[in-house]
Amino acid sequence: MSDDRVHIVSSQVLVDDWARVTKYTIDFKRRDGRVERQIRQVYNRGDGAVILPIDPARKTVLLIRQFRMPVFTDDRNGFIIEACAGLLDENDPETAIRKEAEEELGYHIKEVTRVLVAYSSPGSVKECLSYFLAHYTPADRVSAGGGSPHEGEDIEVLELPLAEAVAMVKRGEIRDAKTVILLQYVALFGDGRE
Numbered sequence: 001m002s003d004d005r006v007h008i009v010s011s012q013v014l015v016d017d018w019a020r021v022t023k024y025t026i027d028f029k030r031r032d033g034r035v036e037r038q039i040r041q042v043y044n045r046g047d048g049a050v051i052l053p054i055d056p057a058r059k060t061v062l063l064i065r066q067f068r069m070p071v072f073t074d075d076r077n078g079f080i081i082e083a084c085a086g087l088l089d090e091n092d093p094e095t096a097i098r099k100e101a102e103e104e105l106g107y108h109i110k111e112v113t114r115v116l117v118a119y120s121s122p123g124s125v126k127e128c129l130s131y132f133l134a135h136y137t138p139a140d141r142v143s144a145g146g147g148s149p150h151e152g153e154d155i156e157v158l159e160l161p162l163a164e165a166v167a168m169v170k171r172g173e174i175r176d177a178k179t180v181i182l183l184q185y186v187a188l189f190g191d192g193r194e
Helices: 069-075 093-105 161-172 176-188
Strands: 006-016 019-027 033-043 048-055 060-067 079-082 085-086 111-119 130-137 156-161
Touching: 048 093, 048 176, 060 085, 060 093, 060 161, 079 176, 085 093, 093 111, 093 130, 111 176, 130 176, 156 161, 161 176
Parallel strands: 048 130
Antiparallel strands: 006 019, 019 033, 048 060, 048 085, 060 079, 060 156, 111 130
16 A cells, blocks of 8 residues: 555644644545545654563562543543553653653663554554563662652552453453553563563
């Protein structure tokens, strides 16, 4: 498939605040040759990275619990368990995720392994995430973590047995897609460094 099937007729920025929402009018050439005018909106707040640190000796993982407004608007319980993640800003994915791990988890992560790159919700969200795994030990802890208060973060650090975290996915207690993906990756393929 080539992009000659799509022609942008117009674009209009609807929101440019914490994120940018752009409305596109496109002419889309269908597989049967018909051209159809369509409207699409794209939510863009930048690309990101996510990490699941694993202690292979103790078979534990580091996760976080934090408030997420979209989840709150859905079920009035906006506190969700997820893997440490953040935007790239001006950094490459590896640098960005090391900074996030230290800020949110309180751990200095020495080596990271990128296991995949994927779009989060490509129907409307531009964000592409780099997924990382890493080993950690208790000796790698450099602070209590908890995030950046000036960014409005109030993050609880959770250290869980890997088997329990996987069971929490099955029970519906971990509902964050990026976290589910990383836990399933480890369950299927190991920790990426074996």
